[in-house]
Amino acid sequence: MKNVEWKQRAEAGALLSIGVYLLLAACKLLAGSLAGSDGVKADGWNNLSDVIASVAVYIGMKIAQKPRDRNHPYGHSRAENISSLLAAFLMMSIGIDVVISGAGALLHGGKADAPDWPAAAVALASAAVMFLIYTVNTRLARRTNSTALAAVAKDNLSDALVSVGAAIGIIGAQLEWLWLDPLAALIIGAIICKTAWEVFMETAHTLTDGFDEKRLAVYREEIAAVEGVRDVADIKARTLGNDIVLEVTIRVDSRLTVAKGHEIADEVERLMKKRHNIRSTHVHVEPEARVDRQG
Structure with missing residues (x-):
């Protein structure tokens, strides 16, 4: 239905x-x-x-x-x-x-x-x-x-x-x-x-944009397991009515093309929609090597 x-x-x-x-x-x-x-x-x-x-x-x-x-x-x-x-x-x-x-x-x-x-x-x-x-x-x-x-x-x-x-x-x-x-x-x-x-x-x-930390931990673990994701740098979520809006920053191999990085981001969005019915997942992609140098 x-x-x-x-x-x-x-x-x-x-x-x-x-x-x-x-x-x-x-x-x-x-x-x-x-x-x-x-x-x-x-x-x-x-x-x-x-x-x-x-x-x-x-x-x-x-x-x-x-x-x-x-x-x-x-x-x-x-x-x-x-x-x-x-x-x-x-x-x-x-x-x-x-x-x-x-x-x-x-x-x-x-x-x-x-x-x-x-x-x-x-x-x-x-x-x-x-x-x-x-x-x-x-x-x-x-x-x-x-x-x-x-x-x-x-x-x-x-x-x-x-x-x-x-x-x-x-x-x-x-x-x-x-x-x-x-x-x-x-x-x-x-x-x-x-x-x-x-x-x-x-x-x-x-x-006040409070969210269950245990649920966030589950999201982080599942996103980290997506092929191509090297690390989950940041993740946060808020509830809008009955819908969840998720914001996540992932790190990928810096040698990947922009198109490949976009594919990985799309896969993260599909995963969250399929498993948790999250309406909107905003994925920010960062190159792993660049983050390491800054650290």
């Missing part, structure tokens, strides 16, 4: 998450209020924060597909990163609010009455739905190499586990552990804050 078609499916996956999150958030906030469950209401707020994140990812995907122009010679790929950063701040604000509410309920000794059983059923049904969405989005993320959609998929799995936790809180409250439901709300709020912090740190690392 063509890459463009999979990109469209990735967008559909983001839209699916938005629709499901909106439905679940409405159901949980309503069920939590009617059943008197702080845990389920907190889970509903969690899903509402996920709507924000998914909308940001979808908008970022659309902007990132715009072709490069005079003001954006590298394209618009980092739009996904900007939208993720905004989503992290919004998620953190919701998480802090949920934590404060849960802590307040705990300090007052929990609720006087246990939440009703239907709230637990809503939480468990939500967990099943979110696990299904996680499976779909994980598959799409792998097909499209979309880091943004992969992050959404991880959040889907986290939400499934959070819903299970909310159900456990209700069951515990029914067993007269009335403090367990607000405790579940407090933990859910903490999970929202943790997820927001992780999204922020990962996005900030990307926007």
Whole structure:
């Protein structure tokens, strides 16, 4: 299947998450209020924060597909990163609010009455739905190499586990552990804050051109093994949206012709594209003898 078609499916996956999150958030906030469950209401707020994140990812995907122009010679790929950063701040604000509410309920000794059983059923049904969405989005993320959609998929799995936790809180409250439901709300709020912090740190690392040293070491080793490459003098990489841009300086025999040096550079580019799906590899060729004399 063509890459463009999979990109469209990735967008559909983001839209699916938005629709499901909106439905679940409405159901949980309503069920939590009617059943008197702080845990389920907190889970509903969690899903509402996920709507924000998914909308940001979808908008970022659309902007990132715009072709490069005079003001954006590298394209618009980092739009996904900007939208993720905004989503992290919004998620953190919701998480802090949920934590404060849960802590307040705990300090007052929990609720006087246990939440009703239907709230637990809503939480468990939500967990099943979110696990299904996680499976779909994980598959799409792998097909499209979309880091943004992969992050959404991880959040889907986290939400499934959070819903299970909310159900456990209700069951515990029914067993007269009335403090367990607000405790579940407090933990859910903490999970929202943790997820927001992780999204922020990962996005900030990307926007400041951070890159995994272990992956760079793999690239260096493979390029050094290409026939005609005497040494890899320098290598660095950055992430632009879902794409990796690699810059490498190789040393070759100074007696080679310009055409032969160009062939070796082309082989390096093909290798990185084939093995790691790197969109762009910029190869600078230096003569080995000249570098040695300067050293």
